[in-house]
Amino acid sequence: MKNLPIGFIDSGFGGLTVARQSLRQLPNESIIYFGDSARVPYGPRPLEEVKEYIWQMTNFLLAKGIKMLVIACNTGTAAALKEVREALSIPVIGVIHPGSRAAIKQTHNRRIGVIATEGTIKSQVYKQALLEKVENLTVYSMACPEFVTIVEENRVGDFETQGIVNERLKPFVDNGVDALILGCTHFPIMRGAIQEAVGESIQLIDSGVETINEVSTLLDYFGLSRTANDAKQFPSTQVFYTTGEVNHFAKVAKNWLHKETIEVIQCEVKGNVLIETNHSEP
Amino acid sequence: MKNLPIGFIDSGFGGLTVARQSLRQLPNESIIYFGDSARVPYGPRPLEEVKEYIWQMTNFLLAKGIKMLVIACNTGTAAALKEVREALSIPVIGVIHPGSRAAIKQTHNRRIGVIATEGTIKSQVYKQALLEKVENLTVYSMACPEFVTIVEENRVGDFETQGIVNERLKPFVDNGVDALILGCTHFPIMRGAIQEAVGESIQLIDSGVETINEVSTLLDYFGLSRTANDAKQFPSTQVFYTTGEVNHFAKVAKNWLHKETIEVIQCEVKGNVLIETNHSEP
Numbered sequence: 270m271k272n273l274p275i276g277f278i279d280s281g282f283g284g285l286t287v288a289r290q291s292l293r294q295l296p297n298e299s300i301i302y303f304g305d306s307a308r309v310p311y312g313p314r315p316l317e318e319v320k321e322y323i324w325q326m327t328n329f330l331l332a333k334g335i336k337m338l339v340i341a342c343n344t345g346t347a348a349a350l351k352e353v354r355e356a357l358s359i360p361v362i363g364v365i366h367p368g369s370r371a372a373i374k375q376t377h378n379r380r381i382g383v384i385a386t387e388g389t390i391k392s393q394v395y396k397q398a399l400l401e402k403v404e405n406l407t408v409y410s411m412a413c414p415e416f417v418t419i420v421e422e423n424r425v426g427d428f429e430t431q432g433i434v435n436e437r438l439k440p441f442v443d444n445g446v447d448a449l450i451l452g453c454t455h456f457p458i459m460r461g462a463i464q465e466a467v468g469e470s471i472q473l474i475d476s477g478v479e480t481i482n483e484v485s486t487l488l489d490y491f492g493l494s495r496t497a498n499d500a501k502q503f504p505s506t507q508v509f510y511t512t513g514e515v516n517h518f519a520k521v522a523k524n525w526l527h528k529e530t531i532e533v534i535q536c537e538v539k540g541n542v543l544i545e546t547n548h549s550e551p
Numbered sequence: 552m553k554n555l556p557i558g559f560i561d562s563g564f565g566g567l568t569v570a571r572q573s574l575r576q577l578p579n580e581s582i583i584y585f586g587d588s589a590r591v592p593y594g595p596r597p598l599e600e601v602k603e604y605i606w607q608m609t610n611f612l613l614a615k616g617i618k619m620l621v622i623a624c625n626t627g628t629a630a631a632l633k634e635v636r637e638a639l640s641i642p643v644i645g646v647i648h649p650g651s652r653a654a655i656k657q658t659h660n661r662r663i664g665v666i667a668t669e670g671t672i673k674s675q676v677y678k679q680a681l682l683e684k685v686e687n688l689t690v691y692s693m694a695c696p697e698f699v700t701i702v703e704e705n706r707v708g709d710f711e712t713q714g715i716v717n718e719r720l721k722p723f724v725d726n727g728v729d730a731l732i733l734g735c736t737h738f739p740i741m742r743g744a745i746q747e748a749v750g751e752s753i754q755l756i757d758s759g760v761e762t763i764n765e766v767s768t769l770l771d772y773f774g775l776s777r778t779a780n781d782a783k784q785f786p787s788t789q790v791f792y793t794t795g796e797v798n799h800f801a802k803v804a805k806n807w808l809h810k811e812t813i814e815v816i817q818c819e820v821k822g823n824v825l826i827e828t829n830h831s832e833p
Contacts, residue, residue: 294655296685360772370767373576374760402767403578404779478656485652485684486765487772490642497686 271493272503274299275484276335278326281309281513282421283454284341285525287364287477292507292526294481297500298488299507301333306513307538310417311344312388321541323349327357329510329536329543335359336493339484341477343389343453360487367479368450369398373406375472376448380407382441382471385452387412395452409444413437413453420455431462438466450474458525509533515547553775554785556581557766558617560608563591563795564703565736566623567807569646569759574789574808576763579782580770581789583615588795589820592699593626594670603823605631609639611792611818611825617641618775621766623759625671625734642769649761650732651680655688657754658730662689664723664753667734669694677734691726695719695735702737713744720748732756740807791815797829 275295277288281304288302303326305311311319323345327338338361340346340353346363354361372381383395390412399408415433424430441449449471451457457475464473488494495505511518511533519533535547557577559570563586570584585608587593593601605627609620620643622628622635628645636643654663665677672694681690697715706712723731731753733739739757746755770776777787793800793815801815817829 294652294685366771367768370576370764373767374764401778402776403576404782482652482656482764483768485655486649486768489648490769494684496683500686 270336271495272299272499273334273336274301274506274508276300276327276330276333276338277302277341278323278330278338278345279304279342279454280311280322280345281306282518282521282525284339285522286454286457286475287339287341287480289526290475290477290481291484294478295485295488297495297497297505299505301330301335302507302509303330303536303543304509304511304513304518306511306518308512310386311342311348312386316348319344319348320352323353325538325541325543327353331357337362337484337488339480340364341454341480343385343394343476347389347392347394360491362480362483362487364454364476364480365394365452366398367483368452368474368476369395369402371474371479372399372448372450373403375474376406378445378447379403379405380409380444380446380448382444382446382449383408383410383452384413384416384438384449384456385410386417387414389452395450409441409446411437411440413456416459417453417455420458425459425462430459431465434459434462435466438463441471442467446471448472448474451476507531510536510543510545512536512538512543552618553777554581554781555616555618556583556788556790558582558609558612558615558620559584559623560605560612560620560627561586561624561736562593562604562627563588564800564803564807566621567804568736568739568757569621569623569762571808572757572759572763573766576760577767577770577776579777579779579787581787583612583617584789584791585612585818585825586791586793586795586800588793588800590794592668593624593630594668598630601626601630602634605635607820607823607825609635613639619644619766619770621762622646623736623762625667625676625736625758629671629674629676642773644762644765644769646736646758646762647676647734648680649765650734650756650758651677651684653756653761654681654730654732655685657756658688660727660729661685661687662691662726662728662730664726664728664731665690665692665734666695666698666720666731666738667692668699669696671734677732691723691728693719693722695738698741699735699737702740707741707744712741713747716741716744717748720745723753724749728753730754730756733758789813792818792825792827794818794820794825
């Protein structure tokens, strides 16, 4: 059981920032990733539809064999975490609570900021998760959908970008927050620009980093962790599936994960199941 | 079940730094704390003896009713975590793995320092926990027993203290570590002096802070967390038991936990069980 991979599911590329943290913090673990790029973004879709897609990816990975499932997508976590966790016999983790817990751990002045997509901010999942734990917090939330576009269009290093980010995040500086949750899995890609905009006195909370910390906690708790010795006997592996265009997916994944080669397998939706159709060039 | 307190056990005062984090990060939770001050320190005792004491405190708290047990003591964790976790039906957490995981999460240059008591350093539990997870780390360990004395003798603010700490921790600065684990529950009390000695570029890892983060993770995972609304219906409580001198215990606990009043109940060892004998003045 412990030699099985950890499964990651996401609407597209975003969850790769969570997978990247798995490679960094848990190098002995194998991973298997599903990015539903053909149906991205999930944000504007009805909750029931998102839940259905999350179940399709979950069933696909369960059939491959996984020891733990990470819903590496804020919208997917909000829509389906509770239901999937209750239904599965393996541990299931989402990205919202780890970020919330880390912000509570870090804040000294109890003023916490959250940036995310419009859907996540409207759903107030972060605000609820935070206030359920500690009532006397002040939570400032802001949708920054243009940040997703900047990342997707590979404009993070552009001349104009820093100005846009500075302008957008100024209210958090003015309101004196001391912890800012990056509540969208795309945002760690532009972490440098965000830190530059808010200054060193605001601690950035990367949901991906914190999610993998919790993955590690639960793997240890359930005796499912692989040690360095295990990895010598059975080397760790990484496999990626997408409903999108495999070569484009491979290009982004290599870039974000700092890898020379990556195995990406093409999938399609048939009725309400996902099936494998093709492999990418290595 | 979820309205039961979280149990904390320790050889004496040290675990109060972990309990303090529970009050900060999880204000809706009730706590019940047992400090075995009459038999402190555990460090020099044979492993089997420590295990026996941990079981005595565990059985005492189980009889009171707890939903989770935290072994808030490095020596106790090394001696008994595995056995107690396997035997109990409630979640059991120690202080060693949370600190190790946080150091792996924080380090960028893969050079990690550990300071602890002589027993903990000799046992190499931190080094093992770190290298099991990530093999290509360099771990620098150092026993700092005099730091425990400084805290116990209330000499943290003394003129000479900063010089002693600077001198002792210089090797970590020279070796270029970027994360330093405070592997003894006394050390967060002198966090300011330690940070001053190593400079702002070394991130201090407080096992107590990280342990409560994991408590929060597991409470949520098992559906055992209390929300702000729960705390309105059934206000959270804090009760302390000690085999040591109650008024001295109450004085230290009030100071460390920043509380005006604290309820401390006297206990004694009878054969191999712990029994309540008396209450402190409030």
